[in-house]
Amino acid sequence: MDFLPDSVNKLIEELSKLPGIGQKSAQRLAFHVLKNSDKNNNEFGEAVLKIKEGVFLCEICFALAQREICKICSDPGRDASILCVLENTMDMLAIEKTGEFRGLYHVLHGKISPLDGIGPEDIKMAEMFKRLTEPGSPIKEVILAMNPDLEGETTSLFIKKHLENLLPLRVTRIARGVPSGGSLEYSDDMTLIRALQGRQSI
Amino acid sequence: MDFLPDSVNKLIEELSKLPGIGQKSAQRLAFHVLKNSDKNNNEFGEAVLKIKEGVFLCEICFALAQREICKICSDPGRDASILCVLENTMDMLAIEKTGEFRGLYHVLHGKISPLDGIGPEDIKMAEMFKRLTEPGSPIKEVILAMNPDLEGETTSLFIKKHLENLLPLRVTRIARGVPSGGSLEYSDDMTLIRALQGRQSI
Incomplete structure (x- = not known):
């Protein structure tokens, strides 16, 4: 808006470039930052400027890491x-937060997507x-935890196919079904089909 | 998360201080910033650091402004x-964007809220x-456009009361009712009551 100070318009513009932040949200955030203390804003601004400092990709699992080899x-x-x-x-991050999984990870940094040329x-x-x-690899099971969309499926199948002739590994995929707290009524057809197909004895 | 680089955790922390940005959104945004070009991040970071540069409150209407007196x-x-x-x-900003209003503004920077001690x-x-x-004031009508909540109402009534004995002004309030594109079915009672009370001949 042309009557606002340039600095405010500039921050609105920058914030609205972020994913999921529309024009209105960007305005609200910019006004919040404007009201913030200088100390807070310095910390925020510096954090943006320094985001890439000391960031590694783990040489083993390729997760973002603090050092050449990640903590996990x-x-x-x-x-x-x-x-x-x-x-x-x-x-x-999402899986690690559950505390349920004690194995190791491998981060693909993407998924196979022919439409996007990947x-x-x-x-x-x-x-x-x-x-x-690798000779002496201790890995006995590979859990495929791609997102349950078309590209995720393609990637899972690709890995499964390549591994089945290559190694005597157990290859599993995370369960797909009705999410906890979700309702059957509002679940889409594919979710219900997967839930039925994946039914387990109780 | 303790396995992430410090710089990423720091930005997640800073972003999650923003209103309406939870932990998950902050993570998503921080990862986005991490993937951004250095040029983009410099612009973003600088915009945060410089947000207060050249920001005035208009001496007449108290809107945020580019100069001592705002453009409007x-x-x-x-x-x-x-x-x-x-x-x-x-x-x-919201009203100005409609292009409907050609008068002047006065920004209160808050509303009367006894519970918050304001x-x-x-x-x-x-x-x-x-x-x-002021002697020679050209103002003939005051439109009260506070948000339609308890504090907004209180502020409107306060102004109305003070003005009615003071000046022969027309004091109006923006209409309250069912929003465009809204549905009666999902409107709350107070909105429907206001809509009925504020009905107009067509």
Whole structure:
């Protein structure tokens, strides 16, 4: 809006570039920042400017990490026989937060998506196969935890197919079904079909 | 999360301080910033650091402004006989965007809220009365455009009461009713009551 100070308009513009932040939200946030203390804003601004400082990709699992080898890969308490394959570090964050999984991870940094021109060579797929086929690899099970969309499925099937002739590994996929707290009434057909197909004895 | 780089955790922390940004959104945004080009991040970071540079409160209407007197107050094309009273500059932005209103504004920077200990002396109320009672003031109508909540109502009534003995002004309030595109079915009781009370001949 042309009557606002340039600095406010500039921050609105920058904030509205962020994913999921529309014009209105950007305005609200910019006004919040404007009211903030200088100390707070300095910390915020510096955090943006320094985001890439000291950021590594773990040389083993390719997660974003604090050092060359991430905390999880260098933790001797983790179960090295199970490998959970993920699309990105955020998914790893989500699983790690549950505290349920004690194995190791491999972050692909993407998924196979022919429509977007992304093939297995564009993600950390070769690195994963290398890791699995390394002499003395302790990995006994690979859990595929891609997001349950078309590209995620494609990626899972690709891995499954390549592994079945290659190694005597157990390859599993995380369960798909009705989410906890969800309702059957509002679930889509595919979710219900997966839930029925994946039914288990109780 | 303790396995993430410090710089990423720091930005997640800073982003999650923003209103309406939870932990998950902050993570998503921080990862987005991490993938951004350095150029983009420099612009974003600098915009945060410089947000308060060259920001004025207009000396007439108290809107956030680029100079001592805002563009609207210094525009001779605006109708100086109508004054729209608002809680904050964002509301002014919303009304200005419609292009419907050609009068002037007064921004109170808050509303009377006894529960929060905010009285008329804590907002730009005296400044508004001064503006209205100034010799030669061209203002003929005051439109009260506070948000339709308890504090907004209180503020409107306070202004109405003070003005009715003071000046022969027309004091109006923006209409309250069912919003465009809204549905009666999902409207709350108070909205429907206001809509009925405010019915107009067609």
